[in-house]
Amino acid sequence: TSWVEYGADSHFPVQNIPFGAFARPDGVKVCGTRIGNSAVDLSAVIKAGLLPASEPWAVALMNEDLSAFMKMTRESWRAARYAIQALFVKEAESKWTAELRTAAMFPVASVTPQLPCTIGDYTDFYSSREHATNVGTMFRGKDNALQPNWLHLPVGYHGRSSTVVLSGTDVHRPYGQLQADAADPSKGSVFAPCKLMDFEVEVGAFVGGPANAMGTSVPIEGAWDRIFGFVMMNDWSARDIQKWEYVPLGPFTAKNLATSITPWIVTVDALEPFRCPTSAGAQIDPEPLPYLRDPQYSSFDLQLETSIQSDVDCKEGAVISRSNFRHMYWTPAQQLTHHSVSGCVMRAGDLLGSGTVSGDNDKSYGSMLELSWKGSKTVELGEGVTRKFLKDGDLVSMVGFCQGDGFRVGMGAVTGRVLPPTDLPPA
Amino acid sequence: TSWVEYGADSHFPVQNIPFGAFARPDGVKVCGTRIGNSAVDLSAVIKAGLLPASEPWAVALMNEDLSAFMKMTRESWRAARYAIQALFVKEAESKWTAELRTAAMFPVASVTPQLPCTIGDYTDFYSSREHATNVGTMFRGKDNALQPNWLHLPVGYHGRSSTVVLSGTDVHRPYGQLQADAADPSKGSVFAPCKLMDFEVEVGAFVGGPANAMGTSVPIEGAWDRIFGFVMMNDWSARDIQKWEYVPLGPFTAKNLATSITPWIVTVDALEPFRCPTSAGAQIDPEPLPYLRDPQYSSFDLQLETSIQSDVDCKEGAVISRSNFRHMYWTPAQQLTHHSVSGCVMRAGDLLGSGTVSGDNDKSYGSMLELSWKGSKTVELGEGVTRKFLKDGDLVSMVGFCQGDGFRVGMGAVTGRVLPPTDLPPA
Numbered sequence: 001t002s003w004v005e006y007g008a009d010s011h012f013p014v015q016n017i018p019f020g021a022f023a024r025p026d027g028v029k030v031c032g033t034r035i036g037n038s039a040v041d042l043s044a045v046i047k048a049g050l051l052p053a054s055e056p057w058a059v060a061l062m063n064e065d066l067s068a069f070m071k072m073t074r075e076s077w078r079a080a081r082y083a084i085q086a087l088f089v090k091e092a093e094s095k096w097t098a099e100l101r102t103a104a105m106f107p108v109a110s111v112t113p114q115l116p117c118t119i120g121d122y123t124d125f126y127s128s129r130e131h132a133t134n135v136g137t138m139f140r141g142k143d144n145a146l147q148p149n150w151l152h153l154p155v156g157y158h159g160r161s162s163t164v165v166l167s168g169t170d171v172h173r174p175y176g177q178l179q180a181d182a183a184d185p186s187k188g189s190v191f192a193p194c195k196l197m198d199f200e201v202e203v204g205a206f207v208g209g210p211a212n213a214m215g216t217s218v219p220i221e222g223a224w225d226r227i228f229g230f231v232m233m234n235d236w237s238a239r240d241i242q243k244w245e246y247v248p249l250g251p252f253t254a255k256n257l258a259t260s261i262t263p264w265i266v267t268v269d270a271l272e273p274f275r276c277p278t279s280a281g282a283q284i285d286p287e288p289l290p291y292l293r294d295p296q297y298s299s300f301d302l303q304l305e306t307s308i309q310s311d312v313d314c315k316e317g318a319v320i321s322r323s324n325f326r327h328m329y330w331t332p333a334q335q336l337t338h339h340s341v342s343g344c345v346m347r348a349g350d351l352l353g354s355g356t357v358s359g360d361n362d363k364s365y366g367s368m369l370e371l372s373w374k375g376s377k378t379v380e381l382g383e384g385v386t387r388k389f390l391k392d393g394d395l396v397s398m399v400g401f402c403q404g405d406g407f408r409v410g411m412g413a414v415t416g417r418v419l420p421p422t423d424l425p426p427a
Numbered sequence: 428t429s430w431v432e433y434g435a436d437s438h439f440p441v442q443n444i445p446f447g448a449f450a451r452p453d454g455v456k457v458c459g460t461r462i463g464n465s466a467v468d469l470s471a472v473i474k475a476g477l478l479p480a481s482e483p484w485a486v487a488l489m490n491e492d493l494s495a496f497m498k499m500t501r502e503s504w505r506a507a508r509y510a511i512q513a514l515f516v517k518e519a520e521s522k523w524t525a526e527l528r529t530a531a532m533f534p535v536a537s538v539t540p541q542l543p544c545t546i547g548d549y550t551d552f553y554s555s556r557e558h559a560t561n562v563g564t565m566f567r568g569k570d571n572a573l574q575p576n577w578l579h580l581p582v583g584y585h586g587r588s589s590t591v592v593l594s595g596t597d598v599h600r601p602y603g604q605l606q607a608d609a610a611d612p613s614k615g616s617v618f619a620p621c622k623l624m625d626f627e628v629e630v631g632a633f634v635g636g637p638a639n640a641m642g643t644s645v646p647i648e649g650a651w652d653r654i655f656g657f658v659m660m661n662d663w664s665a666r667d668i669q670k671w672e673y674v675p676l677g678p679f680t681a682k683n684l685a686t687s688i689t690p691w692i693v694t695v696d697a698l699e700p701f702r703c704p705t706s707a708g709a710q711i712d713p714e715p716l717p718y719l720r721d722p723q724y725s726s727f728d729l730q731l732e733t734s735i736q737s738d739v740d741c742k743e744g745a746v747i748s749r750s751n752f753r754h755m756y757w758t759p760a761q762q763l764t765h766h767s768v769s770g771c772v773m774r775a776g777d778l779l780g781s782g783t784v785s786g787d788n789d790k791s792y793g794s795m796l797e798l799s800w801k802g803s804k805t806v807e808l809g810e811g812v813t814r815k816f817l818k819d820g821d822l823v824s825m826v827g828f829c830q831g832d833g834f835r836v837g838m839g840a841v842t843g844r845v846l847p848p849t850d851l852p853p854a
């Protein structure tokens with residue numbers, strides 16, 4: 001247990017010790033961790049002599065964000081995390097003078113979270129079998145739900161890093177092209193705000209470690225060690241824009257409007273105690289090609305809860321989906337290895353979205369598209385309020401946490417409110 | 428005319444004055460321009476007092492690359508280029524002391540080109556009607572060649588910025604998944620080196636100027652002013668990998684192996700004298716939606732020549748394709764505006780690939796896929812040597828230039844040799 005006080009439902013107990021970057025109340029940008037409701041300035045802790053200033057990982061943590069630290073190795077991240085964790089156990093309380101507490105620990109509400117690192121490239125996968133089956137069934141029918149390649153490789157596409165934003169960022173309903181006649185694409189398109197605004201519940205994996213050289217790939221055996229950690233992610237999606245534009249090269253403006261993430265990166269080490277079989281159990285039909293066989297094929301028992309809160313319609317947020325990261329068919333290690341199989345350089349700071357995490361029943365789907373089954377059913381928010389897709393003013397919140405024995409290890413919530421389209425559409 | 432000597436076929440006469448970044452022979456990284464066969468260190472020219480050191484554009488050009496300069500406005504880029512150009516006309520020769528020539532001008536072969544800027548995001552479009560028609564005809568037949576959306580928006584997809592590399596970088600033939608049975612996707616895939624290695628002749632547009640805020644877009648009226656300039660680009664493509672993986676989210680490992688560009692960015696102002704109608708002439712059937720109507724709908728009379736040279740088979744490079752940037756149906760301004768229509772942030776340094784530039788006859792196609800019509804015909808390299816796709820050892824070279832009256836303005840050549848797959852495939 002820790003000398004810092006927090007409740008049993010905190011996502012940030014001493015068992016977590018995530019990494020992040022924030023601006024202190026005085027505006028200085030630092031690397032930090034979070035415990036309970038405190039954001040901890042690690043540069044101040046290092047300067048105070050509580051962490052070994054000459055260790056390369058401590059030098060890296062003196063920067064404005066985690067970019068340099070994330071380029072190091074899992075051993076370094078582990079050493080840093082254990083050293084920091086040791087400062088928050090009960091026995092270490094006396095090391096924290098009143099001065100240091102004032103200098104290094106801030107109420108989270110008083111600091112401004114920053115993107116944890118430079119995100120060189122962002123990639124979004126499509127690795128929940130239930131999600132791919134649901135979407136495939138809606139658009140191609142039950143018999144052709146999964147494309148022939150889906151069980152052979154983690155399908156993914158390149159996304160847009162310029163619009164990866166932090167939790168709390170509001171998102172305007174986008175303008176775009178919508179197919180004019182749903183039944184007849186030859187009638188062309190109209191310019192209008194998206195009508196089918198949606199979220200996707202995802203878990204983002206940040207790549208870490210030294211980049212592989214172009215033309216080489218990341219072997220599956222080492223791939224978990226190239227994952228720095230995880231965040232919650234909302235992959236905002238404009239379904240009607242997507243439908244019109246995505247053939248044949250994939251989603252584009254339907255996805256690049258915004259992707260929201262939580263600011264604290266929860267390390268693989270913090271999640272290891274919650275490692276569990278995937279809901280698929282094993283990949284046997286078919287067995288993946290040898291380069292994709294993950295010796296650690298598994299996931300984390302990470303519970304995912306999504307709620308919608310609307311100022312207009314109801315006071316409380318209503319949980320509309322409960323899913324779990326176990327429902328991933330392809331692991332982050334497999335995603336990383338496959339991504340690099342053609343020789344693609346994977347850099348520290350690259351972000352890999354898991355793909356929408358849907359479970360096997362209609363209370364566990366990770367998007368309104370699935371929850372409302374393409375708009376054919378209503379989703380209850382309580383007090384008679386319903387949704388098919390998102391309305392302006394809706395605050396979407398997704399939390400992810402692992403339940404331990406009397407504690408939780410989690411990412412916190414990624415939130416974002418849907419704002420109306422901007423006043424001035426493009427001329 | 429200039430006091431610097433160069434031939435009438437140089438791509439870098441005084442009429443060009445491109446921008447780039449390079450490491451001098453002493454290793455110092457600087458912003459520069461190129462004239463004839465000299466790379467010019469602009470920081471040295473500024474320090475020598477030949478350019479106004481206090482101008483914000485001159486301050487920006489004192490950095491290691493163009494990232495800061497490209498964030499400025501077209502007015503700044505223009506002021507800088509005109510001031511530099513004025514130093515290279517005959518009348519200005521006396522300003523260049525022997526000392527300054529030694530300090531600031533280097534044979535291009537003695538410097539190491541650098542990426543011109545941090546490339547935040549790279550996007551690849553698909554905007555040549557002839558190319559899209561050719562590919563569509565091959566895979567869906569003549570009657571369904573163009574997808575219904577193609578004439579309504581510039582189709583594009585997000586690419587991978589981590590593997591955008593400079594001309595001269597060798598590219599390993601990638602490993603990946605290939606469909607096991609061409610006729611039956613249900614038979615799954617095999618792991619092997621790509622067999623259908625290809626290039627795509629493209630022109631890359633670098634975005635410049637202050638980024639638009641998320642949720643707003645770049646109006647078409649201002650879009651040309653957000654284009655900093657152009658480079659030649661080879662979008663290396665693994666056709667067999669692409670075929671298996673691209674459904675339904677687009678090309679992924681087939682494209683992220685490498686994208687090669689020329690190091691010198693030729694400005695829009697340098698190309699303005701060569702502005703010309705597109706080969707489509709006008710967009711009337713259908714007319715684009717109002718947000719996409721480009722008041723400057725046009726292109727540049729930029730000639731594109733692609734050659735293959737093989738050490739094994741033949742001594743000279745054989746020109747296998749002559750195309751022209753006129754064959755773009757959608758303009759870079761339309762691409763930029765559409766890219767941002769959903770509120771996507773467009774940052775200085777972002778790279779937009781035009782899409783393969785194919786003309787209307789089989790000597791003007793911009794890829795081996797089209798030149799060999801999906802491998803059904805051979806492409807002659809001379810002396811009886813033929814190709815359907817690229818062989819290991821092939822050096823692909825693409826040049827782009829505008830022909831003036833006694834001079835050329837061009838990007839130079841983007842070259843890259845296909846190397847065999849790396850020795851050690853992923854385990």
Ligand SMILES: [Ca+2]
Pocket residue numbers: 124125200202235353355356
């Ligand atoms: Ca997604």
Ligand SMILES: [Ca+2]
Pocket residue numbers: 551552627629662780782783
């Ligand atoms: Ca391309």
Ligand SMILES: [Mg+2]
Pocket residue numbers: 159234235236255256257258259
């Ligand atoms: Mg997104």
Ligand SMILES: [Mg+2]
Pocket residue numbers: 586661662663682683684685686
């Ligand atoms: Mg490419």
Ligand code: NI
Pocket residue numbers: 172641642
């Ligand atoms: Ni706004």
